[in-house]
Amino acid sequence: MDSAHHAIGLFTSIFVVATYTMRTMIPLRIFGIITNVLLITYSLPTHAYATALLHGILLPLNVYRLHQMLQLVRDVKKSVNTSDLSMSWLKPFMTERPCKAGEVLFYKDEKAEEMYYIVSGRFRLVEMGVDLPTGIITGEMGMLSPSNTRTGTLECLEDGVVLSVSYRQVEELYVQNPAFGFYFLRLVSARLFENLGRMEAQLAQQAPPAAVPASAAHA
Structure with missing residues (x-):
């Protein structure tokens, strides 16, 4: 029995040391679980x-x-894989925040530190004149900006609720799990291209019609 206890103690010590060598969260949790079981045993x-x-x-x-x-x-x-760009999977890591009509969540060019998930209410990106639907994340572009500044102003038009998550929390998830980081970058890139496409469509609608040459007008 004593030899068995010593063997368990030795293996437990090895797993405890191994947990300190883990750089990412999933292997760390797995080794932590094994260590817990061995130490209980x-x-x-x-x-x-x-x-x-x-x-x-x-x-x-x-x-x-x-x-x-x-x-x-x-x-x-x-x-x-499903082209769902809502990023609703971040909700478990977010904090609820009620908003009142007329409240500005952030201004263009100010320092950006968090992103928001719109639960209810009505919110508008002022410079673009775009009303954001519920179930969408906004404010993530400031995280990718080299200067970490806002690219627009977000105003609450009707009372509602948002969920917020800091960039620091997202960065921790990114560092802890490379797989999450890879897919997160793909999603944010898709959101960026989607936003660019929306802006191009709006600019095309606002552009004045091309002038008709005088020679063609009198043809």
């Missing part, structure tokens, strides 16, 4: 109940965080 026969209790609490937490990260990657990948 090692602690109970030796009556180290405090250690068993600690890792009994950490085990479901690691399982939940692993599930959350895997679900995030699946949702982002699904959004890319």
Whole structure:
């Protein structure tokens, strides 16, 4: 029995050290789960109940965080494959914020630090004159701007609710999981091209008709 306990203790120590070498979150959570199980297995026969209790609490937490990260990657990948640009998969990481009519969430050229998911209400990108529908993320372009500044002004026209997430949180998710980072960049790039296409269409509608040459007018 003692040799078995020593073996479990040795393997546990190896997994604990291995967790400190993990650079991304998913492998870290997997190793954390294995370490929790080994330490619980090692602690109970030796009556180290405090250690068993600690890792009994950490085990479901690691399982939940692993599930959350895997679900995030699946949702982002699904959004890319289905051309769904709403980025609603960020909602679990966002904070609710009520908005009143007339409130400006951000101004053009100010420093950008967060993006928003529109839950309800009516919001407008002032410079573009575009009303944003519910279920869409806005404000993400400031994250990609070299100067981290807003490219437009967002005003609340009717009372509503938005969810906000800071760029720092998104950057942490990006660093923790390369797969998330890859799909996130693809989605943001698709949003950028979509916005450019919308602006080109608006400019084409606003452009005056081409002048008819005088010779053609009298033909």
